[in-house]
Amino acid sequence: MAQGQPIFILPEGTNRLLGRDAQRTNILAGKVLAETVRTTLGPKGMDKMLVDGLGDIVVTNDGVTILKEMDIEHPAAKMLVEVAKTQEDEVGDGTTTAVIIAGELLKKSETLLDMDIHPTIIAMGYRQAAEKAQEILDDIAIEDISREMLVKVAMTAMTGKGTEKAREPLANLIVDAVQQVADDGVVETDHIKIEKKDGAVVEESTLIQGVIVDKEKVHPGMPSELxxxxxxxxxxxxxxxxxxxxxxxxxxxxxxxxxxxxxxxxxxxxxxxxxxxxxxxxxxxxxxxxxxxxxxxxxxxxxxxxxxxxxxxxxxxxxxxxxxxxxxxxxxxxxxxxAGSVIQKKISGDDMIFVEECQEPKAVTLLVRGSTKHIVAEIDRAVDDAIGVVAATVEDGQVVAGGGAPEIAMAKKLKEYAQSISGREQLAVTAFAESLEIVPKTLAENAGLDSIDSLVDLRAAHEKSPYMGLNVFTGDVTDMKEEGVVEPKRVKKQAIQSASEAAEMILRIDDVIASSGTSAGDMPMDPGMGGMPPMM
Structure with missing residues (x-):
């Protein structure tokens, strides 16, 4: 072989990033993604308008919907989208929370990497912290599946999602639906059909003890009501x-x-x-x-x-x-x-068959109304989230306080736990604890409050009670259990689990090889993401 002859292992046009550059690019992608959905968190969160290539519009503040609709190309960012999808499939709510915790874990890891701490050590510390966080969650969970508690869980899930006016009636309908299809403590949410129709106000939404079929009878000579x-x-x-x-x-x-x-x-x-x-x-x-x-x-x-x-x-x-x-x-x-009644009715210009008054039905239908199709689509997403959290509460029987209370409680206990660990993992556990504080911090920022003051007040209040959270409407730190702001323990459990595992996986990547044929081919040269300007 001639001396100095280059050896080509990868095909021409393949882009490759190694070591620190690969980590930096992946972390940046995660941070950008988390920053995108961050403003939608909480009751005072803002909405995003997404316009696809055909000009179709989606207006939402549902984290997973935003991430699904966005045309994301960066491979590390796609991994965080998976976090949101898993959260949606497992619980139905908390998708934004999961993504911003993952983004913050990656952000904190950058500081640790700059201190020459090996990525594997950081990943091990994160894993230890995530396991400890689950134990802390068990300690602060409230065991209660009364109807009153389920209604509060549903209302918390729908707050800030375009359903403000009719939160309470909708929450009652959702709890009725979940309790109707529950079988030995197991809820098949597929048995709750959501039929959405525009042309009426949200308050006109109803629960049908049966099924609505979006069809009409096949022959005009047939009876329309039986x-x-x-x-x-x-x-x-x-x-x-x-x-x-x-x-x-x-x-x-x-x-x-x-x-x-x-x-x-x-x-x-x-x-x-x-x-x-x-x-x-x-x-x-x-x-x-x-x-x-x-x-x-x-x-x-x-x-x-x-x-x-x-x-x-x-x-x-x-x-x-x-x-x-x-x-x-x-x-x-x-x-x-x-069925007690089968009737063909015209709803918003369309004929539909209502199969109603069934005896102890194990499938029911929620007819969700809204004034326009975009409004009714967002209410549909809010109702879907609420059904998921009520079902999770019925199955697990455990809730935690909202308003950033569990995150502050976990951060406080994790910082104490970090003191008992020797070695560099201690720094990773502390970083994990600080990362959890992004949730109350974001809630405060989105409500126009001073996030530093709010965090200081929350930490002080947690010396007395683990249920103290941020009331974003008044800006005060109050007892969230008393306020009725509660969510299933499963929402937090799943968010922490999937966020920490995704962060660990991204941290362990030290080589990104993108083939010339992929749309992400020139990805490593530009730390920005498809559809977004690069972060400076």
């Missing part, structure tokens, strides 16, 4: 089956053709007769219903709806007690479900 309805659910089509193989039939006599047509008609009539004989008065089909079948169903006085979503069929089965039938030959009266 009392004490017997419901049948079918997931096969009500039409003449096509042959499995291509078949050719030669007809020599026109009468044979007529016989064929009559035979098909008879098959359809038999299908409808089977439905009518079972005693059903309402039919929901997952597949299609033949025009002829529609005619016979209308003559039999049966209301029929076709092409109902599979998820709606499942909810109808849970609400009415019906069994989903695949073969009409097997249909019996025992397969039918019941």
């Amino acid at each position: 009392k004490d309805a017997k419901v049948v659910l079918i997931n096969s089509p009500l039409e003449v089956k096509e042959t499995e193989v291509d078949a050719e039939i030669r007809i020599t006599d026109p009468a044979q053709m007529q016989a064929f047509i009559e035979q098909e008609e008879q098959m359809v009539r038999d299908m409808v007769n089977k439905v009518a004989d079972s005693g059903a008065t309402v039919l929901f089909a997952q597949k299609g219903i033949d025009d002829l079948a529609q005619h016979y169903l209308a003559k039999a006085g049966i209301m029929a709806v076709r092409r109902v979503k599979k998820s709606d069929i499942e909810k109808l089965a849970k609400a009415t007690g019906a069994t989903v039938v695949s073969n009409l030959d097997d249909l019996t009266e025992a397969d039918l479900g019941s």
Whole structure:
């Protein structure tokens, strides 16, 4: 081999960042992302307007929605988006909290890296601190799942999310819905359907003891309203089956053709007769219903709806007690479900079928109203978060105070714990404790208060009680348990867990290799992020 010949291991155009540069870039990406959602935290948080390539607008202060809608390219920033998504899936709320804690952990780690502390030591310290924080959370948790407490949890989750006027009525509807579908302390939030319609005020939102299907009856001759309805659910089509193989039939006599047509008609009539004989008065089909079948169903006085979503069929089965039938030959009266009322109503210009007054339904529907589609979409997100936190509270039976109280309590105890650790991990544990204080600090900043004064007051108040938090409306430090500002312990537990694990993972990266084909190909040269100006 000729001397001085360069050796190419990576393809041309590949960008690579090593060691301290890689860490600095990743930390910067995390800080920028956290800074973006930070202003949305708390009751006084501001909203973001996101406009996509097609010009569609989303106005929200829901952390995970903002991060999903943003076109993020930086790989380290994408890892923090995963933190928000996990938080959303696990609890439904606290997405902004999780991201800003992760961002602050990365920011504090930069100072430690500048002190020549190895990233692995910082990661170990963070892990120790996260485990200790979970223990502290257990100590300060309040065990209470009374209805009054659940309503407070729902109201706290919706504060500052465009639902201010109707917080209390909405919270009551949400608690009713969660308690209705709860089964042995387990809540399947999928069984609570949220149907959103604009054209009315938020206060007109209602809880339906049953399911709303966003469809209309298939034939004008069918009844539009039925009392004490017997419901049948079918997931096969009500039409003449096509042959499995291509078949050719030669007809020599026109009468044979007529016989064929009559035979098909008879098959359809038999299908409808089977439905009518079972005693059903309402039919929901997952597949299609033949025009002829529609005619016979209308003559039999049966209301029929076709092409109902599979998820709606499942909810109808849970609400009415019906069994989903695949073969009409097997249909019996025992397969039918019941509903006190099935009625077709026009809501905001669209016909919808309301299956109501079900006996002890295990699936319910929240009809959420708002004056415009953007407002109703944001209320829908707030209601979705509130359902998540109420469900988490019912399942775990534990809540913590809000207003930054648990973060201050954890920071205080963690600083004491740090004193008992020898070695450099002590500095990482202290940094973790300080990072948690970003939550009350941000709450104060977003409310236009002095964050330093608020932190000092909170620390002093925590010498007396671990429930002291920041009332952002008055600027005072008050007992959040007394104020009724509470959230599930799971929100904090999950936020700390996922934030610390994401920060640890990002810290351990010392080499970023971006192939020339990726959109993030020139990422390492520019510490900014897709869709955002670089931070100076």
